[in-house]
Structure formats: structure tokens, C-alpha cells
Amino acid sequence: MFVSASKSTVTPMMAQFLEIKSEYPDALLFYRMGDFYEMFFDDAVHAAEALDIALTKRGKHNGDDIPMCGVPHHAAEGYFLTLIRKGFRVAVCEQLESPEEAKKRGYKSVVKRGVVRLVTPGTLTEDSLLNARHHNYLCACSEVRGEFALAWADVSTGDFLVQNCPRIALGPLLARLAPKEVLITESLGQELREVISDSGAAITELSPASFDSAAGTDRLQKQFGVKSLDGFGQFARVELGALGAIVDYLAITQKGKLPMLRPPIKESANTAMQIDAATRRNLEITHNLSGGRDSTLLRTIDRTVTGGGARLLERRLTAPSTNISTINERLDAVGYFTQNSSAKDQARDALKQTPDMDRALSRISLDRAGPRDLSAIQKGLAQGAQLATDLHADELPQVLITASKDLQGHDELFNALGDALIAEPPLLSRDGGFVADGYNDELDESRKLRDDGRKIISAFQAEYSTLTGINALKIKHNNVLGYFIETPATHAQKMLSEEYSDKFIHRQTTANAVRFTTVELSELETKILNAGSRALEIEKQIFTQLCSFILERSDAISVAAKALAEIDLSSALADLANGDDWVRPKLSNDRTFNIIAGRHPVVESALRRDGNHAFVANDCDLSADGEDAKPAWLLTGPNMAGKSTFLRQNALIALLAQMGSFVPAQSAEIGVVTQLFSRVGASDDLARGRSTFMVEMVETAAILNQANEGALVILDEIGRGTATYDGLSIAWATLEHLHDVNKCRTLFATHYHELTGLTSQLSGLVNATVTVREWEGDIIFLHEVKRGAADRSYGVQVAKLAGLPVAVIERARSVLEKLEDGAASGGGKTQTLLDELPLFNANPTPAQSAPKESEIENALREVLPDELTPKDALALIYELRSKLD
Secondary structure, eight states: OOOOGGGSOOOHHHHHHHHHHHHOTTSEEEEEETTEEEEEHHHHHHHHHHHTOOOEEEEEETTEEEEEEEEEGGGHHHHHHHHHHTTOOEEEEEESSOHHHHHTTOTTOOOOEEEEEEEOGGGOOOGGGSOTTSOOEEEEEEEETTEEEEEEEETTTTEEEEEEOOHHHHHHHHHHHOOSEEEEEHHHHHHHHHHHHHTTOEEEEEOGGGGOHHHHHHHHHHHHTOSOSGGGOOOOHHHHHHHHHHHHHHHHHTTTOOOOOOOOEEOOGGGBOEEOHHHHHHHTSSSOTTSOOTTOHHHHHOOOOSHHHHHHHHHHHHSOBOOHHHHHHHHHHHHHHHHOHHHHHHHHHHHTTOOOHHHHHHHHHTTOOOHHHHHHHHHHHHHHHHHHHHTOOTTOOHHHHHHHHHTSSOHHHHHHHHHHBOSSOOSOGGGOOOBOTTSOHHHHHHHHHHHHHHHHHHHHHHHHHHHHTOTTOEEEEETTTEEEEEEEGGGHHHHHSHHHHTTSEEEEEOSSEEEEEOHHHHHHHHHHHHHHHHHHHHHHHHHHHHHHHHHTTHHHHHHHHHHHHHHHHHHHHHHHHHHHTOBOOEEESSOOEEEEEEOOHHHHHHHHHHTOOOOOOEEEEOOOOSTTOOOEEEEEOOTTSSHHHHHHHHHHHHHHHHHTOOBSSSEEEEEOOSEEEEEOSOOOBGGGTBOHHHHHHHHHHHHHHHOOTTEEEEEESTTTTSOHHHHHHHHHHHHHHIIIIIOOEEEEEOSOGGGGGGGGTOTTEEEEEEEEEEETTEEEEEEEEEESOOSOOOHHHHHHHHTOOHHHHHHHHHHHHHHHHHHHHTOOOHHHHHHHSOOOOSSOOOOOOOOOOOHHHHHHHTOOGGGOOHHHHHHHHHHHHHHHO
16 A cells, blocks of 8 residues: 655655655555665565565665565566556656756755656557557447447557447457447446457546547647648547547557557448457457467468458458458459569568668657667668569559559659668667768768777877977876876976977876867867767757657558558468468349359368368358359258358458458359358356356347348357257257248358258248268268258267267267157157166177278288389279279
């Protein structure tokens, strides 16, 4: 617990700490003391535990020891990240003056300190704290008379957007953005805490004043230096409140140093495919079911080579477009690179050497940049200009034409930066040495004095020796006189004569020598002593000028960075298409859905990587228009046969097509999917007291209540989490509702074979099954989907493959036979089964002896196919045929 300094006698330093800490009660105060950030009291206890560092003590407060811990200031960023990930906020308190300046106010004066920044999950900008390939969104949710809006910004790149959305759409939008921090009012937080927590974001409550729309308008106008926001679009009051809250929060956390934000963009909910949180989780688009990124669609298809390209890929993948013109323009760019491999390879080679200009620009705007950030801007623009030249061609698609133009016209800036900076500048401006030689005459002179002072002094000595004719004249240095000219006492009269008295000024006479100085030597001494600090001061001035020069052109730099990301993504998707045999999809505004030889991109990649058998491709025609259309498929077949893979692959193909990518198929015709729903897999939600079945029903309810005719729905084994007849009835009613009410394209997998009879009642429903072959009591999965229904589920055979004890398998076979006989005869009551079944025997049934191998099998084992000639192969066939007879 922290107490105010007025309640207890404390040292001036501790009084200062307590005063500053009282302003930031919810943050850990990193209090700068020399080369360390120190923490005291509860802050020290929490930080020591979270960071696994030593907890010590310093002095006493109210008779108790004061807990203390500290971290080196030069390594603080790593500790920030650890604390942020563990849910803490950090207030960075710096020394605002040097100890020498403090002493001028009095011997015991305390160095002035103040918080210069609040480090929170949504306001990170340092490369060491961020993943270059993913956005770091800060969101704000506002509500005005029942209307909701969500604004989001990536402080590290300047992206700034807002969307007006109903309450029910907030969850899916947060799931898409996966923000790190969400700003809300306390009253709204009570309503939305569960939805925000589902997205994994930290919740920060602000006062209602931060969300005031009038104040928000003023903040936005001030931020962008305009008198009206009409030039950016028409924003509703609720949207202005959300946008203004982000600007207000950034002003609070950055202590007035607002980041470079791009003008706000109003995004419409209708421009992107709607995907809810459950569907994103089930399809493992950006995160797998355990929360990691391995084996996700994003990780599988990501071949981008720049941070900006990777972030653009994630944005497109999480929000596939529903605008056919936009999709086709993106596909044109990908198609260009697939057909021009040399251009693609040349572009990717250039992009690999391109720094992340977006994040460098953000750090420059926040005054957290170093020389390498300036160099990143220079190198990025230079690479962009070269890339635009390389891409110059008449047949370029529109996306690449626009990108090429946006990369040109920056010669003045990158030439200026190129002239000013060395090739490989240091990380920090305070280290100096980043300005190129020849850029600034005064800097060159200061460096020369700093580095070559001894040579210059020697030159002066030679000059004075020649002038006086005294070869024994020397220039020396001590801490009292500084630099001085010394001659033996025998030459004293000559040096003191009228001839030289105007130039040489007498300083000191000793027993053996006389010491002099000159005006030039005194000036040189001052310059040499101050040369190092002066050189650093000049470099800092140049750094500030270059930062201002860059910020004046920030809009053009941002556009160029976007162009580089667009080229990176297009060439990366082309590289994927060429390497993995993907094809360009055909998009339409109807409800077509016809995939020929489709494949699951993640599963196929895993099979290829592991060297297993090739992926079995399958067709899927869910086209909903026309008299004979069958937009709903009822899929049956055993577990492990590939039903879930088939369901997911078709959803992912639609998603990939609408983000502007080629797809893993022989051909694909897709009517734009407006909504994508998936209910695949099962898990409980213990935190909310929900069983597996309850979670399943909640997700199914969301689909039935929201899916429209433009939706694509995939459902896997609805009703399996409860009693057989309950589950069957729920699955039955769900399928009918999707067919008759939602009227959407649907893939419905089930083990309830009774549902296959619905095809006679539902005109748009067709049966399909994943085929298997049975061989000597075992099953072989063929992974082929064909029209028709499965005769049974082969559950016992799958259990055998899983390794259940033989005794259990044999018992299951016996029970299954009785159940099937009872069902066929209309009986099958439990007591009857108990009476008829023999007692369970834990001893396994003796395994049947393996059948003897036939002569044909023995003969085939001896064959070496690579050594057979066509004539030998024909002779072998005749031989095997004769053995068969």
C-alpha cells in the first residue's frame, strides 16, 4: 500500500516517488535513478515476482523496510514486454535534468523526475516489443443511445479505422482484429467484459468524457490539423466518440507526444465476409485451437518477405472482401506474377532487403527513433524506386500500376537521407557517428579536432619552432595550464623580446623552462576540449532536422509503404500458387459453389512436409441456383475418414478466394459468400459453466439466427453431446431449418444415418459419403467423397485402430450385433440385452492365426520393378495369371 509523503517523515527522494506514484496507482512506476529503473513498495514486490528478479530493501518507511527491486535502463524494453504480457501497465519515470543541474538549486535538491510514457498492451511501438508480422491493435468501443461503434488503431503503423456495428456484431469484429487492448467506459464494461475477454484483449476503463463525440471531433481536428472532418468522410456521433477516445488515450499514455495516425477510415460491415469468433477458432485461420500459430492457415500460406506484407496478408485473410471488382483486381496482380516468374523472383529479392517503413515512421513521430529508423526510410524508398523501375511494363494489372506510381517521386527525400547517413548507422542517436563525412563542414571540423587533435598540435609546434628558430620548442599539456608552449630557459630572452611578445603570451616561468601560449593555441584548446560534445550536438541537430524532413512527407512515405506491402503480398501468393499448384478462382454475384478437386491447404502442406501419401482431392457442388440445385449436402461416413477435413477445406477455399488468392483446387467457381459459419469440433467452457453440449448449442443457435442466403455453413456432428434421440432430433430440426429458413449453402456431417432419409423430403438436400473399404475386419480409409449414404459408422473398427484392448473390441462387437438385431426386430431394450449377452470376459479372444501367404504374394515380393523390361513385365503377368488359375 502506498501512502502520501505528508503522512510520514520520508527522504526527499522517497517523497518524490510517492507523489509521482499517487498519480499512477494502477501502473508499476519505473523510477529512473542513474543507470537503473527502481521500483519500491508493492510495485517492487509485484515486479520482482513477475520478472523473477531479486527483491531487496532500501531504508524504512513508517518503521518498516521498503521493498525495492531494479532493472538496468538499457535492458528495460525486455522487462516491459514481460510485464505487459502478464497484465501489468508500466509508467516510465525519467530524470528530467542532470544531477549537476539539480545541485544548482541547492546541495540537497532532488533531481526533477516525471512520467514520460505509459506502456500498455495497445501502445507499443518498439521493434523488440512487437511481432513485425502482426498488427498490434488498440480498440475503443463507444455507445450512443443503443448504437455501437468500434474504432481501432495500430500505433506502430498509423492505421486508424472505425466501424458502426450492432451489439451482436462486436464479438465477431473483435475476433477478427484480435486487439491487445480495448478502451471502454465503466458502465459499458459491465456489459461487454465477457465479449472483450473472449478476444484476449486487456480492458482499460476511461471516463465517459473520453468518449464524448463533441470532444472527439475537436481532438480529431487538432490531431490532423483541419477545421472539418468532412474531407475524411461522414462519421456518426457514436463513431466520433470511439475515434476521439483513442486519440485521448494516446495523449494520456504518450504524455502529449501523439503518434503519426493516418486520417480515419470508415469501414462498412458489408464490404467484408462476416466470420464469428467460433468459426475463426474452428477453422484455425490465424490461431490454432490451443492459441498458437502453428498449423494455421495463415502460417501455411504466408510466404511474404516483409513485415508490411505479412500484416497485409493477415488483414486480408481475417476480412475477405465481398466486392468482386476488388477481389478480381487482387487476383489480376497475383496472376501477373504467376505468369511472369522472373518478375516475381526479382521483386521478392528486392523486397527481402526492404525495411519496415511504417513502424520506423511511427517511432519517428513519437520521438523514439534512432538513426536506423531514418536509414530504414531511406533504404525503403530507394528499394521501392528500383522495384518500380523493374516492374515497368505495359501489361501490368491496375493494382501493380498504382503501386509502381506510389513508389516513385521520392528522390529528394532518399537522396537527402542517403547523403546525410552512413551505410550502417548505430542504434541510438546519442552514440553519434551516424552522419556521413562531408555532409556538414562544422561537424567534420569537430570530428577532426576530436580524432586528430594530437596531429594538429604537432603541426602548431612545427610552425612555432620554424617561426622562432628554436628547435627545442615544445607544446605540452597539464591539468592546470592546459596546452602551453615550453622553451628551455636559455631561449627565454628571445621569446620575451619585442619581436615575439605580440604573438607569444607569457604564462609561467620555472627553474628550467619558460611557458607561453598564443591566441590560436587557446582557441584550439577550447575547440579540442569541446570537439567531442560539439560533434555529438551537431549530429543531434542534424538528426532532428532529418526527422522533421521525414515527417513533412509522412503521407507519401505511408503510401509507398502500402505499395511495397501490396507487391509483397501479390508476389508471395503467386509464389504459393506456382509452388503448390493452386488455380485462380472465378467469382460471381450469384450463389454458385462448385469446387473441382479441392484440397485442404494446411493438411496437404503437412502431408507434403512429412513425406506421407498425397492428399486426396474431392469435388463439392453446393450451387444454390437452378431447378436441380442441391445447396445442402448431408455427409456421412466413419470417423477418421476425412469428413471434417472436407468440410473445412471448402470453407477455407471460399475464404482464400475472396481475400484475393488462388486456391488449392483444379477449378473453383464461387458465388460471393457474405457470411461464413463453422460448427466443427467440441470443447467445454468451464470458466462460464458451459458443458460441451451447451457450447455446441450456443454456436448452432448463432448460426440459425444469423445465417442468410449468401452464407456458407459447415456443421459437424450436431447433437452428439447428448442422448442419442435428443441429438438426432436436434440435428434433424437444424438441418430442416437451414434448408427451409436460412436457405444457405450447407455442408452437414453426421453419424445419424436416419437423417439420410430426409433427401426425399428436402429438395435441395443430397446425400454424400466418405468412402472406406473393409478388409479382414479392418477398414481402409480412401478419403474419397461421393454421392450416396454410408451404411454404417465403423466405430468399432476405428476403436481397434486407436489401440483399445482386444477384449474391449470383442465385447463391443457382441453388443453392437445385439443392438443391431434388436433394432431390426423392434426390440433392443437394455434388460433384454443384458439377459442375452454373455458375461464380459477380460481375457482376450485368442487371435486368429494369420492366413498363409499365397504364391502370388510370394512371387510379387521377389519382383524389383525398376529392373523389369517391358518384355519381362509381360512375362510376369502371364506367370501370375497361371498361378491364379
